[in-house]
Amino acid sequence: MNRQISLIGVPMDLGQNRRGVDMGPSAIRYAGVVERLKKLNYAIEDLGDIEIPNPGKRPEDKGLKNLHEVSEGNIRLTEIVDETVEKGHFPLVLGGDHSIAIGSLAGIAKHAESLGVIWYDAHGDLNTGETSPSGNIHGMPLAVSLGLGDEKLTQIGHYAPKIRPENIVIVGARSLDDGEKELIKEKGINVYTMHEVDRLGMTKVMNDTIQYLKDRTDHVHLSLDLDGLDPQDAPGVGTPVVGGLSFRESHLAMEMLAEADIITSAEFVEVNPILDEKNKTASVAVDLMGSLFGEKLL
Numbered sequence: 001m002n003r004q005i006s007l008i009g010v011p012m013d014l015g016q017n018r019r020g021v022d023m024g025p026s027a028i029r030y031a032g033v034v035e036r037l038k039k040l041n042y043a044i045e046d047l048g049d050i051e052i053p054n055p056g057k058r059p060e061d062k063g064l065k066n067l068h069e070v071s072e073g074n075i076r077l078t079e080i081v082d083e084t085v086e087k088g089h090f091p092l093v094l095g096g097d098h099s100i101a102i103g104s105l106a107g108i109a110k111h112a113e114s115l116g117v118i119w120y121d122a123h124g125d126l127n128t129g130e131t132s133p134s135g136n137i138h139g140m141p142l143a144v145s146l147g148l149g150d151e152k153l154t155q156i157g158h159y160a161p162k163i164r165p166e167n168i169v170i171v172g173a174r175s176l177d178d179g180e181k182e183l184i185k186e187k188g189i190n191v192y193t194m195h196e197v198d199r200l201g202m203t204k205v206m207n208d209t210i211q212y213l214k215d216r217t218d219h220v221h222l223s224l225d226l227d228g229l230d231p232q233d234a235p236g237v238g239t240p241v242v243g244g245l246s247f248r249e250s251h252l253a254m255e256m257l258a259e260a261d262i263i264t265s266a267e268f269v270e271v272n273p274i275l276d277e278k279n280k281t282a283s284v285a286v287d288l289m290g291s292l293f294g295e296k297l298l
């Protein structure tokens with residue numbers, strides 16, 4: 001694992017409807033992320049939070065809520081992530097809602113020949129303006145990164161697509177909209193739904209994921225939406241879905257990724273302290289980061 005980590009806070013809450021997720025980065029810092037990673041002998045540079053524009057009074061652009069502001073915020077994130085990778089640091093992005101994956105991926109993808117993505121999430125986030133039931137951009141970042149959707153999003157970084165469909169692995173899915181299901185079939189996107197996780201067990205799911213991505217990619221981004229976990233373990237999220245991945249399964253997944261040493265960038269998103277119970281979800285996020293970066297009991 002790269003020993004130099006740059007923390008990038010993204011107080012974005014305009015990709016969805018519930019206020020409070022903009023405080024995610026500070027909740028994660030308060031839960032001790034810097035100290036935790038320092039203990040594991042990483043050099044941490046906290047770049048602070050990037051600036052997110054205030055929501056304007058623009059009419060909703062083609063059904064995409066706050067399109068302009070989400071685009072602007074992601075343009076800034078793209079630049080910082082790009083610079084971070086350029087100087088050889090590991091970008092660790094703290095959200096903020098999941099729309100920020102658009103900027104993370106735009107900043108990383110230009111440095112990779114073949115970028116892999118592990119999308120740890122209850123949702124597919126594969127909607128476009130046409131298929132979205134909500135108009136919330138946090139339900140669209142993976143589609144955007146495939147080059148699908150509004151140009152204000154797909155053209156961030158001035159190139160598209162950022163990823164190839166066969167390089168995506170979704171883990172933990174249990175809520176997919178009709179348009180997302182069609183896209184998954186059409187593009188042949190790999191999905192381990194909760195059904196597969198239950199059937200195969202997390203060990204096999206992660207072994208297969210790791211082997212698959214090792215064979216075909218040179219960089220792997222982990223995009224971890226805290227709602228991938230069960231709401232019992234991670235209650236502080238805006239779009240909880242029952243029947244999710246447990247705390248233990250998630251730890252195991254992170255530990256296996258650490259062992260395989262394939263992750264080159266990561267983001268932890270959708271931590272909403274207003275909906276949380278005593279910062280539990282932020283603490284879980286920091287626990288998972290500990291495991292991802294190699295923490296062991298013995």
Ligand SMILES: NC(=[NH2+])NCCC[C@H](N)C(=O)O
Binds near residue numbers: 125
């Ligand atoms: N990143 C998330 N939490 N996404 C939730 C998306 C929910 C729903 N599929 C939508 O598009 O509105």
Ligand SMILES: [Mn+2]
Binds near residue numbers: 123225227239
């Ligand atoms: Mn989600």
Ligand SMILES: [Mn+2]
Binds near residue numbers: 098121123125138225
């Ligand atoms: Mn998500």
